[in-house]
Amino acid sequence: MKKIISYPLSVVFCILFFCIICLFQPIQYICFNVFGYKAHKKSVDVLSFLEMSVLLVIVTTAKIEFKADLPKDKPLIFVSNHQSLYDIIGMTWFLRNYHPKFVSKIELGKGIPSISYNLNHGGSVLIDRKDPKQALPELKKLAEYIQKTNRSAVIYPEGTRSRNGVPGTFASSGLKMLCKYAPDAWVVPVTINNSWKVFRYRLFPFDIGNCLKFTIHPPIEIKGCDYKLLFEMTEKAIVGDIVISK
Numbered sequence: 001m002k003k004i005i006s007y008p009l010s011v012v013f014c015i016l017f018f019c020i021i022c023l024f025q026p027i028q029y030i031c032f033n034v035f036g037y038k039a040h041k042k043s044v045d046v047l048s049f050l051e052m053s054v055l056l057v058i059v060t061t062a063k064i065e066f067k068a069d070l071p072k073d074k075p076l077i078f079v080s081n082h083q084s085l086y087d088i089i090g091m092t093w094f095l096r097n098y099h100p101k102f103v104s105k106i107e108l109g110k111g112i113p114s115i116s117y118n119l120n121h122g123g124s125v126l127i128d129r130k131d132p133k134q135a136l137p138e139l140k141k142l143a144e145y146i147q148k149t150n151r152s153a154v155i156y157p158e159g160t161r162s163r164n165g166v167p168g169t170f171a172s173s174g175l176k177m178l179c180k181y182a183p184d185a186w187v188v189p190v191t192i193n194n195s196w197k198v199f200r201y202r203l204f205p206f207d208i209g210n211c212l213k214f215t216i217h218p219p220i221e222i223k224g225c226d227y228k229l230l231f232e233m234t235e236k237a238i239v240g241d242i243v244i245s246k
Contacts, residue, residue: 184223
């Protein structure tokens with residue numbers, strides 16, 4: 001019955017979501033090319049707010065919980081598990097005050113109105129997971145950027161999203177590169193729960209009646225911390241808070 005009800009709601013959700021991202025494609029272009037970074041950032045904030053709001057159509061909400069205060073005027077590296085496209089949208093909105101820039105797979109850099117434009121022009125980097133020679137310079141560039149600007153990077157060390165909430169293997173090389181070239185940064189573990197449920201049936205329909213939760217764990221200072229220990233602490237914090245449910 002729940003899946004049957006989801007069909008008409010999913011149609012409305014798709015129409016609204018598509019209209020929003022198509023509308024903000026030219027808005028972002030104008031903001032970025034005419035008014036610069038600040039205007040573009042504001043347009044992305046509004047875009048992500050609307051993308052989060054449209055979840056209400058499928059009776060889904062989202063919330064964030066901070067378990068500790070985050071350092072001010074310091075670069076931050078948010079490290080999270082990965083479940084769906086809404087991980088990026090949710091973190092763009094909830095972490096907007098930290099100017100998040102994403103380490104994203106290169107495939108998302110084209111073909112998606114607004115989202116691809118922001119990834120290409122908003123300071124994020126697009127990496128080819130099959131080509132370390134391409135990925136490493138991009139990670140270095142992002143690390144140097146947040147080190148200079150005291151903004152933040154977001155990385156999903158699983159590499160690919162979980163289809164059922166069960167976390168995959170965490171790769172350490174990407175985070176290590178960010179830590180190396182942003183030595184003043186703090187690593188912030190993030191646990192995302194229930195994002196995968198929106199896409200439980202893959203592309204259509206969308207599941208209804210869920211609550212996406214973003215949990216921000218206490219930050220870990222890179223300076224003075226052995227990287228192996230830092231990575232283990234980060235992974236433990238993320239995975240330890242994941243709730244596996246049907």
